[in-house]
Amino acid sequence: MTFGYNKNDMATSDPVVEHNVEGRYYVDESCIYCDFCVEMAPDNFAFDQKEYAYVSKQPDCHAEHERMSELIDGCPTESIGDRLQRHEEAIDDMGLGVGSTPKSLSGGIFQMVARWFTKLE
Numbered sequence: 001m002t003f004g005y006n007k008n009d010m011a012t013s014d015p016v017v018e019h020n021v022e023g024r025y026y027v028d029e030s031c032i033y034c035d036f037c038v039e040m041a042p043d044n045f046a047f048d049q050k051e052y053a054y055v056s057k058q059p060d061c062h063a064e065h066e067r068m069s070e071l072i073d074g075c076p077t078e079s080i081g082d083r084l085q086r087h088e089e090a091i092d093d094m095g096l097g098v099g100s101t102p103k104s105l106s107g108g109i110f111q112m113v114a115r116w117f118t119k120l121e
């Protein structure tokens with residue numbers, strides 16, 4: 001079972017919805033079936049039979065990434081998560097983020113994480 005993330009307006013510690021496609025964004029089971037994300041981004045979200053939204057297609061262009069950020073902010077239950085943001089925050093929490101290490105090192109860490117997530121999409 002995979003769990004989401006509970007920090008700063010993002011998906012919670014609820015289990016991640018099983019039908020999410022692999023990749024950066026996901027929905028967890030705190031979803032209340034309000035229809036907001038599915039209505040606003042039908043190419044990226046759908047509902048499963050348990051009445052949870054899930055990410056049906058990861059964003060593959062700038063406009064879809066922008067829309068995803070808006071939906072993360074707009075989801076009333078903070079059920080939509082961003083694994084890349086989660087990892088950047090974890091790096092910051094460990095004191096390895098920008099400002100705590102030489103820029104070239106922290107930039108390298110972010111690039112490494114970003115490349116890893118790009119492979120997942």
Ligand code: SF4
Nearest residue numbers: 031032034035037075
């Ligand atoms: S906006 Fe949030 S609560 Fe509403 S359907 Fe989407 S994931 Fe579920």
